[in-house]
Amino acid sequence: MSLQIETITLREIRLPLVEPFRISSGVTTTRRTLLLEIIDADGASTWSECVAGDFPNYSPESIDTATLAIREWLAPRVLGRRFETPQEVSAALSEDLRGHEMAQAAIEMGAWALAATKAGRSLSSLLGGTRKRIRTGISIGIQNSPEELADKAEKALAEGYRKIKLKIKPGQDLPYLRAVRDRLGPDAPLMADANNAYTLDDTDHLLRLDDFDLVMVEQPLAWDDVARHAELQRRMRTPVCLDESITNISRAEDMIRLRAGRIINIKPGRVAGFTASKAIHDLCAANDIPVWCGGMLESGIGRAYNVALASLPNFTIPGDVSPSNRYWARDIVSPEWTMDANGWVDIPNGPGLGVEVDRERVEALTVERETLRE
Ligand code: OSB
Numbered sequence: 001m002s003l004q005i006e007t008i009t010l011r012e013i014r015l016p017l018v019e020p021f022r023i024s025s026g027v028t029t030t031r032r033t034l035l036l037e038i039i040d041a042d043g044a045s046t047w048s049e050c051v052a053g054d055f056p057n058y059s060p061e062s063i064d065t066a067t068l069a070i071r072e073w074l075a076p077r078v079l080g081r082r083f084e085t086p087q088e089v090s091a092a093l094s095e096d097l098r099g100h101e102m103a104q105a106a107i108e109m110g111a112w113a114l115a116a117t118k119a120g121r122s123l124s125s126l127l128g129g130t131r132k133r134i135r136t137g138i139s140i141g142i143q144n145s146p147e148e149l150a151d152k153a154e155k156a157l158a159e160g161y162r163k164i165k166l167k168i169k170p171g172q173d174l175p176y177l178r179a180v181r182d183r184l185g186p187d188a189p190l191m192a193d194a195n196n197a198y199t200l201d202d203t204d205h206l207l208r209l210d211d212f213d214l215v216m217v218e219q220p221l222a223w224d225d226v227a228r229h230a231e232l233q234r235r236m237r238t239p240v241c242l243d244e245s246i247t248n249i250s251r252a253e254d255m256i257r258l259r260a261g262r263i264i265n266i267k268p269g270r271v272a273g274f275t276a277s278k279a280i281h282d283l284c285a286a287n288d289i290p291v292w293c294g295g296m297l298e299s300g301i302g303r304a305y306n307v308a309l310a311s312l313p314n315f316t317i318p319g320d321v322s323p324s325n326r327y328w329a330r331d332i333v334s335p336e337w338t339m340d341a342n343g344w345v346d347i348p349n350g351p352g353l354g355v356e357v358d359r360e361r362v363e364a365l366t367v368e369r370e371t372l373r374e
Pocket residue numbers: 023058138139193195243294295296297298320321322
């Protein structure tokens with residue numbers, strides 16, 4: 001079944017988080033979220049989300065650069081053109097175009113959801129997902145004291161989360177991890193994410209993370225680095241997981257060849273969409289590298305994509321795919337995303353995204369809107 005996108009409507013909405021989310025490079029209080037509504041020539045439609053942030057402190061993209069890239073360079077490559085598969089859309093978006101992965105992903109993933117909708121299939125089934133439900137973790141931002149962090153982590157474990165990720169940075173690391181490990185006990189699945197806050201000069205300090213029996217440490221070194229992570233991983237018992245530096249399949253190959261890490265966090269937005277996410281998933285499966293699905297504080301729309309991706313077989317580690325109420329007082333989809341007491345999130349089996357977008361609420365939250373056509 002072919003795809004022919006007639007219009008793409010871009011909207012910026014603002015969603016206040018239930019609590020501020022602090023990582024080593026900045027804090028988010030209200031999420032500026034870029035949504036796309038994509039309408040096919042035959043009337044079918046779907047929504048997608050661009051995960052770029054307010055400011056380029058995670059990757060070089062921001063919501064403003066992504067809006068520009070979509071309007072000026074990416075939408076013109078697809079609008080009014082006929083494609084047989086989402087993979088063809090992926091190729092058309094990426095040809096001779098450097099970077100702007102999150103902007104590409106918003107259209108590319110939308111093409112997958114549109115294809116699923118038109119075929120009457122769930123996004124998970126179109127992607128090749130094999131799971132009916134997935135286990136989820138939580139990512140907890142940097143807190144003001146080790147005790148506050150331990151309180152939050154203890155509550156998360158009791159709620160059923162199966163992996164507890166603790167954001168760290170120099171000066172807010174070892175005593176924080178110690179407090180959580182002591183409070184939650186030796187079996188709690190803990191990990192740390194530094195979002196690039198250290199350098200190899202901190203190696204001796206980072207080796208002390210081995211004392212905490214972490215499931216992994218995520219992206220301790222520079223956002224675009226692979227080689228130095230290899231040097232660190234050689235000396236560290238804790239598995240290194242790469243996030244920021246895996247921007248495409250070549251970087252995943254680099255990680256494997258250089259032994260720069262033992263786990264990959266796949267965020268489809270970071271790698272230009274599902275076509276690359278699936279390729280990285282398959283490469284990792286062939287090399288015994290487990291993967292998990294990261295998050296970018298998505299609304300219920302972006303979450304539908306992450307949940308579908310995490311239903312692929314090599315997503316064996318719980319992802320940062322927490323339920324709606326961990327982020328928002330009220331989500332923009334119904335039903336909202338929920339998790340049971342054992343950390344399970346159900347994969348929807350209805351056609352397309354499997355959730356309805358609350359259009360009235362989206363309308364009320366919209367601060368900018370623009371429709372693109374051929
Ligand atoms: O490094 O994984 C990260 C959020 C924004 C930017 C970077 C990261 C994160 C998270 C949030 O950890 C995970 C989530 O969406 O729950």
